Amino acid sequence: MRTVIVWSLVALQAGLLPAAAAEPEPQTEDEKTVYALGLVISQNLAAFSLSPAELEQLKAGLTDGVLGRAQKVDLQTYGRKIQELRTARVASLVEAEKKASQAFVDRAAAEEGAVRTPSGLIVTTLRPGTGASPGPDSQVTVHYHGTLIDGTVFDSSVQRGEPAALTLGSTIRCWVEGMPMMKVGGKSRFVCPPELAYGDRGAPPRIKPGATLVFEVELLDIAK
Secondary structure (H helix, E strand, O other), X not given: OHHHHHHHHHHHHOOOOOOHHHOOOOXXXXXXXXXXXXXXXXXXHHHHOOOHHHHHHHHHHHHHHHHOOOOOOOHHHHHOOHHHHHHXXXXXXXXXXXXXXXXXXXXXXHOOOEEEOOOOOEEEEEEOOOOOOOOOOOEEEEEEEEEEOOOOEEEEHHHHOOOEEEEHHHOXXXXXXXXXXXXXXXXXXXXXXXXXXOHHHOEOXXXXXXXXXXXXXXXXXXXX
């Protein structure tokens, strides 16, 4: 497999491979595994928000490192700057994400029936329940559908076709606060600002740092 990786890096750096959009689908098990390696690396790099030009520099550094070529920069000097770059890029991503979310949050809070709590959670009852309400540490069975503000689904028991059993105390803050406002048999929408969800760290690769999350939650049962 190392031979496949090295050949691919050399060919890419030399311009022998076509652009990613035109590359053939991986066929062999080694090719599929190497492709998966690239996906894993990309997830670790998501927070850097690399531009196409920066991605080319990354490819050059990867190629030189794998092939043992002369390094174009001093690793001791610039290796220490990697975390600084990541921190700066994440801060920029968080600011942009929060700015993009603000209009969405304001519209959600203004909708008929929406309740905005002091923490910033927005709860809209889609269907009132008639059963008991859970406590902040209750074990519950729910169906839920989680999306980003652009509608991208990041997690959904509905799509999996199987309800989820969980302990509220182990969930994100907006669930701990929002679920006790529901009754069994009810369905609600939670709009969760980042400080009640995954905060500035996010949950890469699906949830960006500083992301506002939207859940539609149906409370099916509370464990006795």
